[in-house]
Amino acid sequence: xxxxxxxxxxxxxxxxxxxxxxxxxxxxxxxxxxxxxxxxxxxxxxxxxxxxxxxxxxxxxxxxxxxxxxxxxxxxxxxxxxxxxxxxxxxxxxxxxxxxxxxxxxxxxxxxx
Amino acid sequence: xxxxxxxxxxxxxxxxxxxxxxxxxxxxxxxxxxxxxxxxxxxxxxxxxxxxxxxxxxxxxxxxxxxxxxxxxxxxxxxxxxxxxxxxxxxxxxxxxxxxxxxxxxxxxxxxxxxxxxxxxxxxxxxxxxxxxxxxxxxxxxxxxxxxxxxxxxxxxxxxxxxxxxxxxxxxxxxxxxxxxxxxxxxxxxxxxxxxxxxxxxxxxxxxxxxxxxxxxxxxxxxxxxxxxxxxxxxxxxxxxxxxxxxxxxxxxxxxxxxxxxxxxxxxxxxxxxxxxxxxxxxxxxxxxxxxxxxxxxxxxxxxxxxxxxxxxxxxxxxxxxxxxxxxxxxxxxxxxxxxxxxxxxxxxxxxxxxxxxxxxxxxxxxxxxxxxxxxxxxxxxxxxxxxxxxxxxxxxxxxxxxxxxxxxxxxxxxxxxxxxxxxxxxxxxxxxxxxxxxxxxxxxxxxxxxxxxxxxxxxxxxxxxxxxxxxxxxxxxxxxxxxxxxxxxxxxxxxxxxxxxxxxxxxxxxxxxxxxxxxxxxxxxxxxxxxxxxxxxxxxxxxxxxxxxxxxxxxxxxxxx
Numbered sequence: 001x002x003x004x005x006x007x008x009x010x011x012x013x014x015x016x017x018x019x020x021x022x023x024x025x026x027x028x029x030x031x032x033x034x035x036x037x038x039x040x041x042x043x044x045x046x047x048x049x050x051x052x053x054x055x056x057x058x059x060x061x062x063x064x065x066x067x068x069x070x071x072x073x074x075x076x077x078x079x080x081x082x083x084x085x086x087x088x089x090x091x092x093x094x095x096x097x098x099x100x101x102x103x104x105x106x107x108x109x110x111x112x113x
Numbered sequence: 114x115x116x117x118x119x120x121x122x123x124x125x126x127x128x129x130x131x132x133x134x135x136x137x138x139x140x141x142x143x144x145x146x147x148x149x150x151x152x153x154x155x156x157x158x159x160x161x162x163x164x165x166x167x168x169x170x171x172x173x174x175x176x177x178x179x180x181x182x183x184x185x186x187x188x189x190x191x192x193x194x195x196x197x198x199x200x201x202x203x204x205x206x207x208x209x210x211x212x213x214x215x216x217x218x219x220x221x222x223x224x225x226x227x228x229x230x231x232x233x234x235x236x237x238x239x240x241x242x243x244x245x246x247x248x249x250x251x252x253x254x255x256x257x258x259x260x261x262x263x264x265x266x267x268x269x270x271x272x273x274x275x276x277x278x279x280x281x282x283x284x285x286x287x288x289x290x291x292x293x294x295x296x297x298x299x300x301x302x303x304x305x306x307x308x309x310x311x312x313x314x315x316x317x318x319x320x321x322x323x324x325x326x327x328x329x330x331x332x333x334x335x336x337x338x339x340x341x342x343x344x345x346x347x348x349x350x351x352x353x354x355x356x357x358x359x360x361x362x363x364x365x366x367x368x369x370x371x372x373x374x375x376x377x378x379x380x381x382x383x384x385x386x387x388x389x390x391x392x393x394x395x396x397x398x399x400x401x402x403x404x405x406x407x408x409x410x411x412x413x414x415x416x417x418x419x420x421x422x423x424x425x426x427x428x429x430x431x432x433x434x435x436x437x438x439x440x441x442x443x444x445x446x447x448x449x450x451x452x453x454x455x456x457x458x459x460x461x462x463x464x465x466x467x468x469x470x471x472x473x474x475x476x477x478x479x480x481x482x483x484x485x486x487x488x489x490x491x492x493x494x495x496x497x498x499x500x501x502x503x504x505x506x507x508x509x510x511x512x513x514x515x516x517x518x519x520x521x522x523x524x525x526x527x528x529x530x531x532x533x534x535x536x537x538x539x540x541x542x543x544x545x546x547x548x549x550x551x552x553x554x555x556x557x558x559x560x561x562x563x564x565x566x567x568x569x570x571x572x573x574x575x576x577x578x579x580x581x582x583x584x585x586x587x588x589x590x591x592x593x594x595x596x597x598x599x600x601x602x603x604x605x606x607x608x609x610x611x612x613x614x615x616x617x618x619x620x621x622x623x624x625x626x627x628x629x630x631x632x633x634x635x636x637x638x639x640x641x642x643x644x645x646x647x648x649x650x651x652x653x654x655x656x657x658x659x660x661x662x663x664x665x666x667x668x669x670x671x672x673x674x675x
Contacts, residue, residue, distance in 0.1 A: 013457050013460060013461055014535075014536075015460065015461035015464045015465070015487050015490070015491070016460075016464065018464065018483065018486075018487055019464040019465075019467060019468055019487065022468050022480055022483045022484075023468070023471070034575060035574065035575040038575045038576075057453070078453055078456065092456050092457070092460055093456050093457075093459045093460045093463060094460070094463075095463065095467075096463060096464055096467040097467070
């Protein structure tokens with residue numbers, strides 16, 4: 001795992017990655033985006049990001065989330081579903097300051113597992 | 114005449130409705146027709162339909178396979194409401210909604226006499242239950258001049274089963290037949306309102322012209338009796354029946370005899386059918402056997418018709434309820450899908466606005482630029498969503514003109530380059546050499562190809578060596594133009610392949626509207642073509658949009674109803 005904080009955005013609209021990259025990049029946080037289908041092919045150092053942002057509106061979201069048990073997870077969805085108590089949930093359309101604040105709070109915590 | 118239309122009941126365009134107006138409309142497979150029928154069995158210029166006074170006249174234009182109305186080949190035919198037109202394998206239903214005023218007209222043409230109205234002294238001479246009526250075979254005496262009950266019932270059964278755009282249309286045709294079959298002068302179908310329970314005249318029919326403006330008197334007492342007892346009755350002058358006060362009201366009302374039968378559905382009474390004969394006073398002085406009047410076999414027949422009509426009404430109501438439920442479900446799905454997509458666009462706009470705001474506060478021009486880029490991207494998404502919705506709606510009509518297909522596709526290629534770069538996709542365009550000018554709707558083809566290319570880029574995004582290749586060509590043998598979009602993405606699983614062209618069927622989660630492929634298919638079908646897909650899991654997909662070359666003599670601006 002890299003020493004620099006690492007946020008991985010999975011699926012959803014590409015704008016989320018663009019905004020997080022523009023804001024968090026200059027602060028030293030790596031922001032990457034991938035598709036759930038490509039999760040298995042991630043480089044080893046990207047398989048345990050500090051924070052993973054997952055779009056729940058994708059069919060494969062639940063399976064994808066289970067691949068990141070060691071990361072803090074932020075789940076974004078249109079409809080609030082029951083989520084693991086250690087996960088954070090944001091309902092669409094969310095405010096970006098809220099997402100950024102949640103990420104920064106989670107980055108300050110030790111790894112989830 | 115207004116609100117006449119043709120509804121495609123069977124065929125590729127099933128469910129499409131074409132409004133008819135004062136302008137003559139050409140029908141056929143060729144793109145220049147006003148009503149385009151995408152059916153290989155339909156001639157390029159098959160038929161015309163035009164208004165002549167109060168009628169719409171359908172004329173065959175020497176088509177190869179002919180034009181049929183209600184199963185009979187025609188050269189020229191004045192259409193009536195409910196006619197079924199067959200062109201090739203396509204079946205169209207002609208509807209004339211100008212007669213939708215029946216409900217009000219029926220009420221105007223009927224005088225439903227109040228209960229205990231002094232003018233209402235009708236009385237019953239025969240009453241008959243459903244079980245007696247089932248014995249519809251006439252006696253030896255009756256058989257001599259009896260209408261062929263089976264034949265009548267057969268025609269009624271055909272009539273009630275005919276597709277109609279409204280219940281009133283079906284009832285009207287059935288009542289017209291009934292009045293004729295039982296030799297009545299007039300008739301009326303009264304239906305019980307499912308909500309209020311009130312009985313109301315629905316349609317009327319008149320075989321013999323009466324006094325202009327005269328209303329058909331209907332005894333409320335008789336109707337109530339039929340509804341309560343579920344028995345059919347024959348009424349005549351009052352002296353013959355002790356259950357009603359003897360009066361001469363029927364003579365006063367100009368009615369000598371009437372029949373009223375229940376419309377017994379499977380579970381409830383739907384209403385009644387009421388027919389009467391008006392006989393002048395001098396005819397009443399003739400011997401009984403010489404005067405017109407209803408017989409028991411006619412009452413039996415009418416009861417059987419009442420039962421069939423009731424079942425038709427019941428079926429119509431069930432069907433109406435199903436359609437309503439389907440419509441509500443479709444509307445709900447439409448709203449949910451569009452809201453979802455708009456919400457994602459809003460999310461993007463919020464992201465862009467946030468960056469702009471932050472950049473302005475920090476005097477960071479780079480951040481403002483990034484934010485603006487996000488906003489612009491979402492502006493395009495809104496534009497594309499609106500264009501797809503418009504294309505899918507019936508508002509948009511293709512505008513055919515001579516154009517160069519390579520130029521149209523190149524515009525799409527250029528437009529998508531930036532997105533391809535952003536998604537690390539190698540987008541290539543390999544135009545066919547020497548592609549001739551041709552007649553098509555450049556804006557429509559642009560959109561059709563754009564949607565396929567957008568999907569292809571989304572499909573390969575994140576893949577190794579992601580590539581999308583666009584090609585064009587003209588198949589000389591089949592004389593068809595084609596555009597192929599191939600990607601090396603994950604491919605489409607078999608069961609999804611069957612559904613990808615369905616509206617709101619998307620495999621792209623938050624990024625898809627489920628409109629793109631449906632819109633592309635609609636546009637290509639408007640050109641008389643089809644989209645074919647080949648896909649292999651793990652290897653990629655290839656979409657081929659192909660349509661026949663249209664004759665290049667098409668006037669600019671020719672349009673197709675859709």
